[in-house]
Every structure is written in structure tokens, then in C-alpha cells.
Amino acid sequence: MNRLSSRDRFFFSLLILLVLFIGLLHAVTPGNQLVLHDIYRRASYLPIVVGAILFGIRGGLILALVAIVSFIPHLHHFYHRSWSAYLAELPEIVLYLAAGLVTGAIAGREKRLREQYQEQSRQLARSYRRLHEQTALLLEVEDQLRASQKLSALGQLAASLAHEIRNPLGSIRGAVEILRDDYPPDHPKQEFITILIKESDRLAATVDEVLRFSRNRVEEEGSRPRAKLAEIIDQVATLLGNRLRKKDIRLEQAIDKDSGQVLLDADRMSQVCINLLLNAVEAVPGGGRIRISADAGGSDLRMTVEDSGPGVAPELREQIFQPFYSTRSEGTGLGLAISSRIIESCGGRISVGDSPLGGACFTIQLPEHGCDGQTTREEKQ
DSSP: OTTOOHHHHHHHHHHHHHHHHHHHHHHHSOTTOHHHHHHHHHHHHHHHHHHHHHHHHHHHHHHHHHHHHHHHHHHHHHHHHOHHHHHHHTHHHHHHHHHHHHHHHHHHHHHHHHHHHHHHHHHHHHHHHHHHHHHHHHHHHHHHHHHHHHHHHHHHHHHHHHHHHHHHHHHHHHHHHHHHHTSOTTSTHHHHHHHHHHHHHHHHHHHHHHHHHHTTOOOOTTOSOEEEHHHHHHHHHHHTHHHHHHTTOEEEEEEOHHHHTOEEEHHHHHHHHHHHHHHHHHHSOTTOEEEEEEEOOTTEEEEEEEESSOOOOGGGTTGGGSTTOOSSTTOOSOHHHHHHHHHHHTTOEEEEEEOTTSSEEEEEEEETTGGGOBOOHHHHO
């Protein structure tokens, strides 16, 4: 009973007062008012039964004892009146005790069963949560397996395509070299011919890399061409210049001197920049803005590509780097996935957030020597 809350103790005290009040009515009511005494005896069962239901055997027993004590003055009155009447009243004591004990035992058993059911319900709820988590994990693993199967099929297809593309690329490069001989070195078109040759070489290197990957061969360290970050960005801007002009998009560059001189893997970083800028061009409406910035603060190189497009919703910012996921119906869902793999292979990371221009902001962070990243000899000196 000492574990009862203040509310339960108050209610239990009311039941005791009710029993005492009934006993007082027995004491003040004349003995010849048998009908009233019968009513009082029956009324005493109510607080006993209620107390036994609410507070178990102990509650019912305490209330029964209080009822017996309050019933003693009434028995004393009948003891002096008639021995037979006195004996007729004695069984009421036993009935009070029986009512408290039996009702309390039934209530206690019902309470234990209720607690068992509640515990079983909690166990079932925990089991359901574990089952739900395991099911979600299985579904996630199944999705990853399907994605792996798609990537495996894509790898086989890429190897086949790379093999078929190699020869036409050689022919294109040879044709461009022939065209280069038709123009003097100072001709304006020589710049575009040089870009065509460089891009043909970059595609050929990418094709060779795909073929080496399919044969589980790794390229020797230092055999890949490198270029300054500023040169890579200028070359990519020139390649996409026609697309920018068609949509009247202004491309802004904020490349500080230190970051612009960092040497990076020319082919890989060109591919990353092209993918990010192509996505920005597709997202930005006509007359919009795209800004590329880079700084080499500390030991990391940080580059951002921002645009004034609609941006990327927060719930999609993790999914857009997954293979085959695209928000455009005509998109392949591979550009950002490939860019993310390239940056991760260089020991860096890529993320997307909100841009002050109003659209998306893709941020690339590379370690000082990631992707063959290093400063030029002049800068070191």
C-alpha cells in the first residue's frame, strides 16, 4: 500500500471513511430499525468490493477488517438484546472477510493476466520492429544487388562499346590532324582544332582505361597526363561555350592564383567538370548564371559549381549520386555517379547544397595530392 500514488491513497482513504460512516450509522440507529440495519450491512460490501478490485487482496482485507471493527458496536447492541439475534449477526463478519479476500484474489489474478498480456504485447511490438528493420535491410540489400547487377551489365556493355569506339576515335584524330595542316598556326580555328585533338586523346584514354579495368589491370602511377586546374576549367568552358551562348547563360569564374596552379589529373577532372557544368546548363533557365570558384586553403583544394536554377531538394541530395538515378526523363543518371566515384577515388568527396545564386551548389574537396594533385615547381620555389 505504500507504493500507491497520492491519488490512489486519497481514494483508499475515502473508502475507509465510508466504511466508518456506515459503522457510525449502525451505532446511532435504534436496534428495532431492522430494515435500516439490513441496508447498512449490505452497503458495507460496496467499499470492500471496490477496494478489493482496485487494490487487490490487501486492500480488500484492510477494508473488511475496518468494516468488522465498525460493525462491533452493532454486535454489542444485539448481544445485550438477544443471544439468537447476536448469533444471526456473527456470519456477517465472515462474509466481510470472504468478500474482501475472494474479490481481491480475483482482481489480483486479473491484474497479473493483464500485465502478462501487456508484456507480451510489448514483446510483440519489439519483435515487429525488429522484423520491420530486418525487412527494410533485406529490401535495401536487394536494391543494392539489383544495382550491382545493372552495374555489372553496364560494365560489360561499356567494355564492348569502348572496344568499338577506339578505332573511330583514331580516325577522327587523324582527320583533325589533316585539317590542322590546312590552316596556318595563327588562324583562329587552330584553337578549336587543338581542342578536338585533346578531347580525342582524352576519350581515347578513357576508352583505354575502361578496357584496362575490364581486364583487371591498373595503370602505372604517373602515366596519366596532368594539367593546371585553371587550364582544365578554361578548356571545359570553351567546349561548352556554344551551349552557354544558346541559353544566354553567364559563366563566372573565381579561381584564385594558388588553386589555379594546382596540377590535377587532366582527363578525370575534365570529366567531372563537364558533368557538373552540363547539369548546371540543363537546370539553369535562359539568361541565368553559373559560377565556378576554387581556393586552396590549408591542405585541401575546394572547388564549387553554383547555378541559379531550381536547386536540388534536400531529400534527393543523397540519391542523385547513385547510379541510374536522374530527375530528368531524358537523363541517364550516370554523370553525377561517375563524378562521385572519380572524386572518391582521389581521396576527396563531393556534396550538394544550396547556392547564394538561388540554385544548387556542388562542392568538391580534394586532398593536397589527391588525383595526382600537386603544386607547380614555380609555386614551390
